[in-house]
Amino acid sequence: MADPGLIHGRYELLEQIGRGGMGRVWRARDRILDRRVAVKCFRPDRGPGEDPAAPHPLCERFRREARLAAGLQHHNITVVHDFGEHDGLLYLVMEFLDGRNLGELLTDRAGVPLPHGEVADIARQVAAALDHTRCRGIVHRDLKPTNIVRLTDGTVKVCDFGIARPARDIDPGARLTVTGMAMGTPHYMSPEQISGGVVDPRSDLYSLGCVLYELATGSPPFAYDDPWAVLVGHRDAAPEPPHRLRPDLPLGLERLILDLLAKVPDHRPLDTVDRAARVLGRSAPSRPPVRRLIRHPGAGSPRTDA
Incomplete structure (x- = not known):
């Protein structure tokens, strides 16, 4: 792509914040919606003699992650916003976790x-x-x-x-x-x-x-x-x-x-x-017990009880 820090003219990659077997994760900005996002990028490496047209197993795994994660809508699961491919680069756009x-x-x-x-x-x-x-x-x-x-x-x-x-x-x-x-x-x-x-x-x-x-x-x-x-x-x-x-x-x-x-x-x-x-x-911290005065008819001094 012309600008390696820009995906589809929309996602501006600002800083690499993670790296693993399934690619790199970037802090990025969505230029259209003007919000912070995290973008996971993966470009498969092919060995000598591999057919470039053949499906790559890690690509399939990356796509599966995108589909599964996008279908999980829950407050305690990372939100997926977008997924796609650009010039051989697979990318997954997620909410930025602060x-x-x-x-x-x-x-x-x-x-x-x-x-x-x-x-x-x-x-x-x-x-x-x-x-x-x-x-x-x-x-x-x-x-x-x-x-x-x-x-x-x-x-x-x-x-x-x-x-x-x-x-x-x-x-x-x-x-x-x-x-x-x-x-x-x-x-x-x-x-x-x-x-x-x-x-x-x-x-x-x-x-x-x-x-x-x-x-x-x-x-x-x-x-x-x-x-x-x-x-x-x-x-x-x-x-x-x-x-x-x-x-x-x-x-x-x-x-x-x-x-x-x-x-x-x-x-x-x-x-x-x-x-x-x-x-x-x-x-959670508990309140101290309330101590109250208890008087008995004919008794001299009051006593406390919890």
């Missing part, structure tokens, strides 16, 4: 867990997003701290549906391979993803449990250096109860996290939004 992802937040805190109320609030909002995707039969498959953004106003957004799939299209016989490690991140993968079992929206609930465990304790459930040891832990081992790493953790929050981390998908709670809301309510 905030930070939870991975950045965890790095800054250097192992210090979040306050109870913040963990419960994040749990409630992410679970609401997952309720929405579950109702539409969509599995995110790569829910992790870097794919969850908390905005400056406290709103939490789930983003990056790059490997999301309709549950009906996921092959239950697909086994995890070294190449397949990209299809999910070891610290946040469900047992059924690892073992090649049926992967459905309950798999995302397990990943949410992993994220909450890390937010609440400062460490993921199976904090090993070897990725394969992490995978075996998720598949076969019980996580250490969070209260052993953080004794002041509310019992309700610990139970919610451990229930989400159930090895059997049927045992994972579908009422996570309500349970997180109840924990959040109990985490």
